[in-house]
Amino acid sequence: MTTAEPTDTPRAAEAPTAGDPKAKKPSSPLLKPERSIEGTVLNVFSHGFLILWAVLAAGPLLWALMTAFKPSASILESPWGLPDGLHWENWSNAWSKANIGRYTLNSFVIVIFSVPLTMLFGSMAAYVLARFDFRGSRIVYFTFVGGMAFPVVMALVPLFFVMKNLALLDTRHGLIMVYIAYSMPFTIFFMTTFFRTLPSSVAEAAEIDGASHSRIFFQVMLPMAKPGLISVGIFNFLGHWNQYVLPFALNQGDEDDYVLTQGIGFLFAQAGYRADYGRLFAGLMMAALPILIVYAIFQRQVQAGLTAGAVK
Numbered sequence: 001m002t003t004a005e006p007t008d009t010p011r012a013a014e015a016p017t018a019g020d021p022k023a024k025k026p027s028s029p030l031l032k033p034e035r036s037i038e039g040t041v042l043n044v045f046s047h048g049f050l051i052l053w054a055v056l057a058a059g060p061l062l063w064a065l066m067t068a069f070k071p072s073a074s075i076l077e078s079p080w081g082l083p084d085g086l087h088w089e090n091w092s093n094a095w096s097k098a099n100i101g102r103y104t105l106n107s108f109v110i111v112i113f114s115v116p117l118t119m120l121f122g123s124m125a126a127y128v129l130a131r132f133d134f135r136g137s138r139i140v141y142f143t144f145v146g147g148m149a150f151p152v153v154m155a156l157v158p159l160f161f162v163m164k165n166l167a168l169l170d171t172r173h174g175l176i177m178v179y180i181a182y183s184m185p186f187t188i189f190f191m192t193t194f195f196r197t198l199p200s201s202v203a204e205a206a207e208i209d210g211a212s213h214s215r216i217f218f219q220v221m222l223p224m225a226k227p228g229l230i231s232v233g234i235f236n237f238l239g240h241w242n243q244y245v246l247p248f249a250l251n252q253g254d255e256d257d258y259v260l261t262q263g264i265g266f267l268f269a270q271a272g273y274r275a276d277y278g279r280l281f282a283g284l285m286m287a288a289l290p291i292l293i294v295y296a297i298f299q300r301q302v303q304a305g306l307t308a309g310a311v312k
Helices: 031-067 072-077 089-096 100-131 137-149 152-165 172-197 201-208 213-224 226-241 245-250 260-274 277-297 299-307
Strands: none
Touching: 031 277, 072 277, 089 100, 089 277, 100 137, 100 172, 100 213, 100 226, 100 260, 100 277, 137 172, 152 172, 152 245, 172 226, 172 245, 201 213, 213 226, 226 277, 245 260, 260 277, 277 299
């Protein structure tokens, strides 16, 4: 009797256990492509939107700069064409014949006094509202904040008669006072929030050492608030430099006392359809260049001031 010899049969591949480190997780080949496609679409959309925004913001400025170097005939014939040369006479005519130099000087005189005084008075009021708790402090604070929502056009008529009764109409110091009052609500709102983010331990240590409130403010807290002061100062400079409604209503005296925005509007209104457009665009660029220069110099300080209170 013979017995059948056992035949060697191939063993089935053992399935890896869950705890086996060599076990490979099932891969999803569609997972990574989907994420990469979503990220690519999002990046393309965001970059496209930023490019469109840059074109809309810088396009008119670049076109005005290009037009400032073209003669009036060339501007009317081909407004989108490139200039055939650099006509610097447009800039010289705008500076001298159109009195843009005089108007620029008047604007500088107003801004040099109005912006620092706004920063001084606004930061003093903001420091008191941020650091001292007294009866009615919230009412005072919200009264200033409510001033930002009040349209300046609604105050022109009573403001005109107030300035007239005080003999401040058509004067530089009167316009400076109006600019300070106009910028005070935003300055107090911004600086109050900024002072609240500063550590109070430094001021308390100075008070223990015997420093007065004024000394603590000017020598301790104000230097610590430098980023916020620079930021709000830039905003106030832009607002005062570009202001047109207030000087138009309160500074209608001598033409030589016009500010830059008034002078450009007066130049365009007097010329009509026979305007020297090359000179006009050169004057517009002269009005815009100080703003661009100031913002380019203090760009990092403005960003630092806006984000300083975000993280304590």
